[in-house]
Amino acid sequence: MHISRIIAALLKPDPPSVVIRQFINICYKLSRTYLKHKINHGRLDPNFFAISIDDLALDCIAGMFRRNEKGDFVRIKNYFRLFDVESLSEDELLIRTRRLVCSSVNDELFRLYKYEDPSLGNIIRSIKSALKYVPNIFSERVEGEVWLYVEAENEEDDDLPVIPFELIYLRLSDRFSCSMPVRQVIREFIDILKSQKNYQKRYPLIGLAYLIRSLYISVGDTEPVVSYPEEFVLDNELLNLIKESSASVKVRMEKRYVNRKKLPRPIYDGFFRAIEDLLEAQYVQNDGFDYSFFDYVKRHNSSISAQKYRKVYRASFEYLVRLTREELITKIK
Secondary structure, eight states: OOHHHHHHHHTSSSOOHHHHHHHHHHHHHHHHHHHHHHHHTTSOOTTTSSSOHHHHHHHHHGGGGOBOTTSOBHHHHHHHTTSOGGGSOHHHHHHHHHHHHHHHHHHHHHHHHHHHOHHHHHHHHHHHHHGGGOOSOEEEEETTEEEEESSOOOHHHHTSOOOOHHHHHHHHHTTOOTTOBHHHHHHHHHHHHHHOSSSOSEEEHHHHHHHHHHHHHHTTOOSOBOOOOSSOOOHHHHHHHHHHHHHHHHHHHHIIIIITTSSOHHHHHHHHHHHHHHHHIIIIISOGGGSOHHHHHHHHOTTOOHHHIIIIIHHHHHHHHHHHHHHHHHHHO
């Protein structure tokens, strides 16, 4: 049966068990392929979890098939309702199904990492906190996985592989010491990633956490050194700094974008409201990693589609985010 018919049947009340089994089989194959891709590219240690890759692939998609009291597959229905399923081709539906599976896999891996190794969860929290004070790096959630970028995403970078774990571990271990705080480790990590040209200028957050954990274990420690600026900035003060930084960049860049008609005024204003939301989530609430840049843009510019954002607006928005973040870091210091 074609995937279009399977999904259409799955979205109706009381889908036949044969349809459910067929969709589970599709998702299982996608999950297993994605996990093997992670292993082959050094982004997943197959020995970390005490189960086979086959069992892990099933565990990672189990959450997709939880039902509500009406018997609906809530996560699947909510996801595919975002699209006009009938107008999509078989290939497009498979791509969207893969995105849902990848998101589910990454969510479950993140949960399992923190469950199996609480110290890794502590390091992840330390990284998120340290990122508040480290310039020239930003995060975006891609198919459920948080990636750290040291430069704006570009299409040429997509053709390059992600730097292997072993290589970045060796380069970073040459600079590492047991007294080095997480913030400084991240700075060294940024410098290594930016100075090379053979790999992408991005790295998964969970991979960096695993990398930092391995470095501390190599020197006989299990917990990172956490260090923050001596000046203690209260949340309400930080909120004010975010608004000041946003307003400053908005005024400074208005001539370039609005006066020269690169961006319509409503889009431009909405971008800065989105930037304030994004920075507040990441710097104050410390939970902005669960949403993509487009999610924030969509809140204040509902007419922008994902496709139009990628083709027309993404480069401008990412650049304005970077300028505002740099302005904020300067004010914090």
